[in-house]
Amino acid sequence: MVTADKRRSGKGDVEGGDKYSVLLPTYNERENLPLIVWLLVKYFGESGYLYEIIIIDDGSPDGTLEVAKQLEKIYGSDKILLRPRAKKLGLGTAYVHGMQHATGNFVIIMDADLSHHPKFIPEFIRKQKEGNFDVVSGTRYAGNGGVYGWDLKRKVISRGANFITQVLLRPGASDLTGSFRLYRKEVLQKLVERCVSKGYVFQMEMIVRARQLNYSIGEVPISFVDRVYGESKLGGNEIVSFLKGLLTLFATT
Template structure:
């Protein structure tokens, strides 16, 4: 069962002490196909990391949405699929998608077993050929329509990191019980107190 998570595509609370406040600038009903300023250079290549485990049903949808978003915005991209030996045939689906979209856009990096999300990201980064890396979940928790806004903010202000947040205007979590919401909030509070990174959502993985 998928978690319905809505991320607000903003720079989290002035990351790296930037003085601009973007917390109220995001319109979630905006047409993201035309959200990038035509004067902003978007010639860079973007590598999307998609760790997968039993995502055979979701994978074709998220790949289609990613391709549609990048193509309509004329952005060069590659999607790196890191599958941890999914028993449901996710890798076989990924191979078919590679035939459809091409090896230059779909890069397969399967692993021998379920080795964890963190190491999957590291493995994917090692294979990335883009100038920028985008981390996403393959289960539709993160919608690709927000990516152009991420890119726009990064280009305009030369940020090192742009991250989504569930805890600002336009963000939210649906389908979570109270315990899970409290756990997420507490974890973010502790991490923010100890590390003081200046962001509101440290446990999300859309950045």
């Protein structure tokens, strides 16, 4: 429902023409997808902002795409856009693929495994409007942000990776490895063009490149909750790739 205040507030709200494209890359998320989509529809509906949800499934063998097709029928093809790919091609290319189909002037990237709660999206939008930021990033490491459901090992790895990144790259943001963000679409396009990383390093490089290009970055504290259904995709190979990517960024920025 759009309140009278929202209707009067002009630029940035429904009558101001802003639209938010949510990019949801998926791989084996058939249990999580219905709930994350329902929550997105709920919070966008309550806030009154124009939106679309772009689901980029990378050939999930568990039937994620079939679930997405059912959601498209339920919520409508104007709200749920299916842009699948034949196989798993990586997170960075999934965003590029989704962005090509985004009609919003702002793009939100988030995980589909319920670790990022859509209730924070209205806060991202408010923050962006308050500071006219180019990027708004969710942070687990500032304010009342936090991580829930991780064992000590994963917390140490995440904190350690973030600390090393801060020391080496001095990016001016408190959470480099997070992947819950809002971008101006044209800013996201420019950043993606410059990024060379794949996988988990991609998120970190996006913030580093944003600072290089003097884009403004706001932060919103978020609660990160470990996935309820399915298996984490973070393993030893990803950690090695992260360290290699970090050193590459250090050498080239």
